[in-house]
Amino acid sequence: MHYESPVRQPLILGDKSYNQITEDVVRPIENPAPRSWWMVFSIALVMFLWGVGSLAYTVGTGIGVWGLNKTVGWAWDITNFVWWVGIGHAGTLISAVLLLFRQRWRMAINRSAEAMTIFSVIQAGLFPVFHMGRVWMAYWVLPIPNQFGSLWVNFNSPLLWDVFAISTYLSVSVVFWYVGLIPDFAMVRDRAVNPVQKHIYKILSFGWGGKAKAWQRFEEVSLVLAGLATPLVLSVHTIVSMDFATSVIPGWHTTIFPPYFVAGAIFSGFAMVQTLLLIVRKVFKMEDYITVQHIEMMNIIIMVTGSIVGVAYITELFIAWYSGVEYEQYAFLNRATGPYWWAYWSMMTCNVFSPQFMWFKKLRTNLVFTFVISIVVNIGMWFERFVIIVTSLHRDYLPSSWSMFSPSFVDVGIFVGTIGFFFVLFLLYARTFPVIAQAELKTILKTSGEAQKKHHSDHGAHH
């Protein structure tokens, strides 16, 4: 009944029982935080507060405190927006696409990957909202009847498509995540001894009792949500790329952008999942669940998507030359050899060259090396967005208006602040939420547990 080919490596190491999985997943919730958690949390909180201060200064004084100028009207804000949205793609990809493809290795990592998605999309959303300047009028992007003039929102505009795409993505990701969390919160509730903790998890678990009919609906809802989230995740970065692709700017006006952006998003998202999970598995002793095999699988995805991104870069260069349009040709020549050459070549090195190390099994199963590469990839993907945005804008059709962009301390403060905010949220999550989807994981224990598989191969001949 619970058979899986012996060729497949076990996904849960050691001799685990259902109860052991419960114990391992609740351990970080029921025990006091290690000192390292408090240290990292304090640093993240300080970064976050610096960001809050920078945002308050921006709102109080105006967008002029950023480093933008007449020629470069979009820079770090949109770079950071696209970077964070891109990181957000891995969570839904792991939980939805890998569910549809019945990839069981997703189960140990999907909870944290989805958490990462939600927290990074929150960071992304801050940038366009604050770039509006008058944030208290942000609700003007909603299609509501208004008394300020008889105009409606413009449904022809990619910027409005973005509003709908990002808000649908964020809210659907949240409910997808929460539907999966309800049974796990119930497990924490049923074990809790401390009355305050018991009460909090009672509220969070919505009264879940694991009735047979509820589980039947649960599985159907998860499957349908995965089916809805799969095209959704692909649509989000497609629409983000249309912010650029629909404008007549050399370097932006290309049809390759949607697939190229989606591949880049998956690439950077998986890198961020690696960064976070390598720490989580170590700090919370989850090595038996988030195994080296999981890390290796993700490294393979990083290698494949990194190579797709590399092909996209080369295609862009080829098409610029082949188009015969001198403005297009200049935009790419300027990227590679102009004043921002260092950003271009950082991007090329980090995104195209560095993932190629993952062809070697020794390197892709090396945890320290993986950690370093995961950071390098995210630096590279930040440079990619910076290169696309700033180098395309800074030398436009009129050489007299050419300029350079340099970020002000406020730009830096807001960016650092979002990194702090992201880690504040993720660290709070890691201490209070079940970081592994334990109910789902228990369903594969008998087929993919190490001891259970061994038992099968020893006794399998008798049946």
Add this chain to the structure above:
Amino acid sequence: MAHTTEPTPVVRALYHDDDVLISAVKEIRAAGYKISEVYTPFPVHGLDKAMGLKETRIAMAAFMYGLLGLTVAVTLTWYMMISDWPQNIGGKPNYNWGMNMPAFVPILFELTVFFAAHLMVWTYLVINGLYPGADAQNPDPRTTDDYFMVELPAADGLVDVLKKSGAVEIAEA
């Protein structure tokens, strides 16, 4: 066990393994007893069939909600962009909704997904009786960890069938 004032006493049998649970459910039903509920810590595959549960129709509900979302999106874009206040935006033709439609595809898609996902999850919560602060539905807290509980109305000879089916604990309430 102690007798309570409840009008219909129920028997609760605990099992410690999902395979034993499935075969027990089949045995109990074959012996002619009616199972009122089964509580499990994780989705046990094949349990709904063993219990004779009907298939859920929630996916069909989600499809309907998606159609509703699509209708809302069509209405919204038609009313705002074509009917109420048409404008020349980038020279895009907007004499009727169909001509302007390609620019609305992202909105049509996003609202379809938005309605299907959210309304389906609301439906799921309502029909399962799940809401913030609700009392736990499972009578025994161990059934969210590693125990499986079968609940059924008390009847003659039931306890023997349950014992034979592999129950590790039987309680009447």
